[in-house]
Amino acid sequence: MKAFLLYKDQDFDFGAELPPNHKDLIQDLEMGNVLESMALGDKFLFEVSTKVALASLRDPEAILYRQRILVDCIAEPEIVREMYAIAVGALEDKRGIWAYSSQIPSSILSGAVNQLEAAVVRLKQLRRIADDHAERFHSAGLTTLFRTLQRELDDEYFRTISFHLKQLRFRDGQLISAQLDRDNSGIDFVLRSSDRGKRGWKERLGMVPRSSYSFTIAPRDDAGANALSDLTSRGVNLVANAAAQSADHIWSYFIMLRGELGFYVSCLNLWDRLVAKGETVSYPEPRSWPQRVMSFTGLRDMSLALRSERQVVGNDVDASGQSLVIITGANSGGKSTFLRSVGLAQLMTQCGMFVTADAYRASVFDGVFTHFIREEDASMTSGRLDEELSRMSTIADEIRPHCLMLFNESFAATNEREGSEIGRQVVSALLDAEITVFFVTHQFDFADGFHRQRADSTLFLRAERRSEGQASYKLAVAEPLPTSFGEDIYYQLGGWLDSDSDRPAALSATTSASEERLAHGLDAR
Amino acid sequence: MADGTTRVPDLHPGNQPGHAAGEPASASPAPRRFISLLADGAPERADLYGREDRSFAADLNLDQFVGKIAGVQEEPAFIASLLYTQLDDVDTVHYRHEVFRDLEDLPLLGQMQEFAELMHQVRSHLAQVHKMQYQYQREGWFLDAASMYCKAVQSLVDALGNAPLGSRALCAFRAFLASYVVSAEFELLIADTRDRKDALAQIRYCTRIRGLRVDVSRYEDQADYSVEVLETFDRFKQGDAKDYRVKYRGWPGMNHVAAQILELVARLFPDEFQALDEYCRRHAEFFDEQIRRVERELSFYLGYLDYIRPLSAAGLSFCYPDVTAKSKAIFAVDTFDLALAKKLVSEGKPIVRNDFQLEGPERIFVVSGPNQGGKTTFARMFGQLHHLASTGCPVPGNAARLLLFDRLFVHFERKEDLANMRGKLEDDLVRIRAILQAATSNSIVIMNEIFTSTTLRDARFLGEKVMEKIIQLDVLCVYVTFVDELASLGDSVVSMVSTVVPENPVERTYKVVRGPADGLAFALSIAEKHNVTYQRLRKRIIV
Structure with missing residues (x-):
């Protein structure tokens, strides 16, 4: 899922360096005033405005793509500001949840599940806006965005997510496969989703070689218990990675949405300021x-x-x-x-x-x-x-x-x-x-x-x-x-x-x- | 756990309880003459060849690059000793040049580096085996070491087979390896190692953990759950994701739970593990002594080449000097200070190269001129070049003929003791006298800025005395001084002057040339300096 509000078919690269001459441009063209009127004291909006304003487009079609979205935004400022608020809120939620600084996969996993649960709430809010207001927008950029939200975030999908979030809380033992490393210790631990390795009656009667052996850690063997939880942790390593990456992907969707909507919200701010001054503006014709x-x-x-x-x-x-x-x-x-x-x-x-x-x-x-x-x-x-x-x-x-x-x-x-x-x-x-x-x-x-x-x-x-x-x-x-x-x-x-x-x-x-x-x-x- | 520790075979080399059982029939090789990469027909310890001298290491900044070369090697003391040991016969110098020339072939060099690296790993593996507590862990690690050894030997054999070798040392080693790899002993090692590795790699098992109970079973194609999770959230994928997988360092080191699991895995796969026991008894001593010796000596060559590689990449040349004990008509073209060059290259700054040449009766360079102009660097360079040549290494420059000296004497001014002028002068004189007494006509003497703590009159007087003695000794000498008169004391004296490029500190260089000082003047227009004239801009902005 992509926002695609600044380009028709690609993300805006907020990580890109500003052009080497950006300081000269800002100083010489006295852009500070304009950028401040866009940001209204918001540090994030200031950064977004600066980056977008200085990353000039070279294709008239790409310019018109943004102009049409901007026309939509100026016509429906409340809805655009509300969507922006959802993206901002989602990322504030994220900050409130424990981050994955841990070196223990099982902790990473439970943190990731918490984050996914929080993100789902915000995704549902976005879907609702799309359901309620999609028909009021006409630009290619915003109509596509709403259509994507409705298609990708349907009710069936929310049900699937909730099933897996429950699964990932498992506490009834995990089945972990392994291979032998160079020193014969276990390696390539993978959490497996089902257990088909039950002993059959032939095996129990000694008619085929045994396929399973067991041992139990002594109750006071703390080192042993630690070793066991370490092994479990290694086993969920991949799944924890998958869950944490999934959470990150959702956050990065919100990050992109916040950045790209942020630019239009900044434009709304500037528009309001100019209108209040009695200034008239026009949309330029790029050639x-x-x-x-x-x-x-x-x-x-x-x-x-x-x-x-x-x-x-x-x-x-x-x-x-x-x-x-x-x-x-x-x-x-x-x-x-x-x-x-x-x-x-x-x-x-x-x-x-x-x-x-x-x-x-x-x-x-x-x-x-x-x-x-x-x-x-x-x-x-x-x-x-x-x-x-x-x-x-x-x-x-x-x-x-x-x-x-x-x-x-x-x-x-x-x-x-x-x-x-x-x-x-x-x-x-x-x-x-x-x-x-x-x-x-x-x-x-x-x-x-x-x-x-x-x-x-x-x-x-x-x-x-x-x-x-x-x-x-x-x-x-x-x-x-x-x-x-x-x-x-x-x-x-x-x-x-x-x-x-x-x-x-x-x-x-x-x-x-x-x-x-x-x-x-x-x-x- | 008890039965896990009783069945451990002793893997210490030289003590093989199970040796008789797996002994191949043809396994007693004939005694060999050891091949050395450092000298032809070398004695047991090739590092005792020549004479070690570190007296000038600090003054010539040799310690800087010896430290850098030796410091990263497995046996720094051995390498340092070789780099400080001056050879006294031309043939051994050539013997080493031959090896260096062979290693100019980049594919071969790469193979030799890989070989050295792998052998190093094999040995550190074997050292770790003895620290491991559990039998199957130890055996796995031992097998891994042997596997690396086999690969290293085999790929070296392939590499040497195709390589255009010219050196006596590497040709002899190639011949040795050719017979080694077809020996029954090595062939058996190869086959056994491959079989054991393959068998263990096939093993897959599962553990199910519930509370304190662990079940260990064979793996039966259950699906990877992480794939399902990723698929569910795939539609949000924005780009490459951060890797949250925790990096586990699996070995060496194994806890008792892991060891118990391994015991059970061994019971699930009894054939594989019995064969492994057998293997370890049979091949307890696989590492060949001759290979070990060559690998050790190889690090001398590889270390030096590692050091000069970035310099060569920066456009600096190295050459094999024509080393002679007979002629003092020496020269070097486009040479430079090896330690300084390292520093400047790493800072991305240019290096100025110098030439020197002595002909006929000429013996002594008297270097004078403005300070900070490279006088001391020139003196160091001259000393470094001769010392390096005497170790059999290639030297900085495009071409050189250098003297294989009997001793190299260096006297640099000592910076300490400035309070005591008389004491310092006396100390200088004592040291100089000792040098002049020990030097022969085959020695090299380097004197840097002596007598600066005296009056000009004293310095001139003492300087002339020292010079007289040096002239009389007929030694090769570099004499750095601020006393101009010393530059014109006869036919054996060549006057060299340092020159400064005053413009740009980055471009300040260390050019030392024959003749009187020659101030360079630059009159660049400011626009040209910034490359913004019409012509320059047209070239810079590509249409």
């Missing part, structure tokens, strides 16, 4: 290669939307057919937010979730990679450029054709001429390897180089400022300009670097915090 599609309207950074008080304004971009998108323009003009919104939406698309956009249509990438400028790196032993290039090298170990690579102010830790040259070499190599690249930069030399050489396959976006000098965070399709707007912003913020006393407290926090303020037009004044 398979070789179509190079990346087109959206009203795309908002979900992470920002979750922590922001105000409605976030979205971007409309059609980069379909382009292999490189270069974003230039005013500092704090929403460039980084835009880059994050693309990365986050792409990851959520590829794990089967909804996105905060009016519409989102994109190719399914083989992986999403981020290389963001890191300003806080205090532990560096080598120089900053060294660190940046070392991170780039790590990415190069993993990245393949048909991946999406997001750069944010990369290779700016040196002078512009050198930084541009390194950037040009890196990006050219990625493009020639059929990798799609988004690059936020203020290095005009770099951006202009691609404008001159790869204009037809490159989309240039620019963060504009409004006429009164205030940053807008809607991006426009526009060529790079040789200047940035740092000076403007500086003065707009009141020249707070000139004197400490002028500095507004909120702006001494992180870049993203100040970006957010500007993004919402929250001027320091």
Whole structure:
């Protein structure tokens, strides 16, 4: 029996390692907010959400399989949450029962029988839900699940289980077969299910060789009694193994069910949170290669939307057919937010979730990679450029054709001429390897180089400022300009670097915090 | 229980009460000349060949690898003794080289390793027999030992039969084995052992336990209940299940209940067990002495090869040195410190190899240069190489010609006693004088960083005195020093310098070359260092 709620025909591998760049993705795309809104403080759900969100699907059909289940879940949230509660409850029951730490097979056996009895109760609960609610679901994933429960857990089967659980409590002696080991002691002990070895009358009259001999342990022979119970224990070794493995199999069914349902329960949590914020979401349209599609309207950074008080304004971009998108323009003009919104939406698309956009249509990438400028790196032993290039090298170990690579102010830790040259070499190599690249930069030399050489396959976006000098965070399709707007912003913020006393407290926090303020037009004044 | 202990045949070798009954007619073999793997026409104890010298073991780090090689062997003291014993004739060196060359054939080596392992098990089995309390247990264990012995001998005969042997030692042993396996004694052992094993393996029985009563009966095809249980819950199977079977260690050791059950099993199957009694009396002494000797000496070769295998796998070469007692025109190509290489290979770090060569009047390497550059390693390596060559082992390197010396003298600075400068200097001088007095023109002398506790002026003065004496003795010598002047004391002196790779600590190597110090400068761009230039990335990301 399988849950098969995350894949049509396979289990989700919760034991798999997260992708090597998961820390970068979570940090750079500020996924923490989204994952917390999914988990609502539940450690297990946080783990499940993280694993599923980062294990991107590569097949549009597989994505749609999850999307349809998610639609069902959002329509019937109580039933889904109840099933999840049963799986969680079953595993709590298990924890309450003595575990098989013993090295004595007869103890293992009685522990396993207790566990099987507990598991049967939970299985019956699942069957009842299937009986009561199956017709309210329409997705392939959930209808199959309910049908499986009804077929595999019929009444006849519950009767068979209960017969064996009684048998396994046997106390009226066991028949154990054995062979001779290398030192002629017993080996390969096997518990046998019936006794056909009765002595016949011919044997009793001495007409055929005797087929049975007996002895009895003296009542005070404690060592002998121990040896005997040891022998019994060896005899039930295989049966204890069978029972314990059976219990484990049932638990692993519940474990899988808890994990896979856990993902949808997390999605329900996130949905509730977004609805409460007045955010609208949509289900993205995944496209398979070789179509190079990346087109959206009203795309908002979900992470920002979750922590922001105000409605976030979205971007409309059609980069379909382009292999490189270069974003230039005013500092704090929403460039980084835009880059994050693309990365986050792409990851959520590829794990089967909804996105905060009016519409989102994109190719399914083989992986999403981020290389963001890191300003806080205090532990560096080598120089900053060294660190940046070392991170780039790590990415190069993993990245393949048909991946999406997001750069944010990369290779700016040196002078512009050198930084541009390194950037040009890196990006050219990625493009020639059929990798799609988004690059936020203020290095005009770099951006202009691609404008001159790869204009037809490159989309240039620019963060504009409004006429009164205030940053807008809607991006426009526009060529790079040789200047940035740092000076403007500086003065707009009141020249707070000139004197400490002028500095507004909120702006001494992180870049993203100040970006957010500007993004919402929250001027320091 | 009493009748279980009275009928025990004594299985101690050399004391066979039932011997006459099962004695085969042709069982008195002619006295043989013993074959040794260690030396041609060896005396009774081949380990007494040559001269054992451990005086330099710690300084040359020989103790590290002798410890590693010998420590895992059944007789560490015997192996260590062989590894410290320097041979004094070229022929015995060649005798051992021949065996090593034969063992280069990997299938043959594998067979020899298996043979050694099996024989070891046979002997530990036989040792355990004497500690066992119950007759049928003892007999089963004895039979098992004999069975392993037969298999080991037979598969070795097959292996040697097809192997392209070139060594005098293994050819002689093959000839011996060929006659041994067709002897009536061995053929009977084989047949009896197989019959007994087969008969016991057929036996199946059942025990039914109710309270304190145990019934023992023949097994009559009753079904395995665990299969039924697994089938019932099979539909939940999610993948491979954890194995809950408790691992029981059955032998050696048997309690009295198990022994009683075995007694009853023996009554259910009387023919099988009577035949077993008979077998044990007849074959009480099956282990051949010549085979035992070869197996013991084989561990010298196998131990050394085990040690160097990971090094060879890491790309390091070993060679059979041209060992000579006559010429001092020695050389070695791509050689290295055996103990250091072991450490670096296990850490996955690269090993730098060195060459050295002496021609014409050259006798002495004076090694100078920056610290941490491999000077001491070079000196150790030179000493290790010569010592190893004198034991008949292959040595590190692609090719080598080495002196079969009469004595190897090593003087390394002692780290202790730094408080007492005068005492230390005096101690150094006393030890050096002793060496220079004992050394002959066929000796090898290795001196490492002596006189560092003195002033440069003293060190130069004393160093020159020592060098004069060494030159005069005409010995082969490595002299590690910080006194540059010692490198130019005449035609017999060759100046070697250590070099450092300053860039990357991982790549810091121990290259020692002829000539003056030569600073290496690397000017790699940072991008190239990280392999993220256009060209490198194009190669790394495969389309």
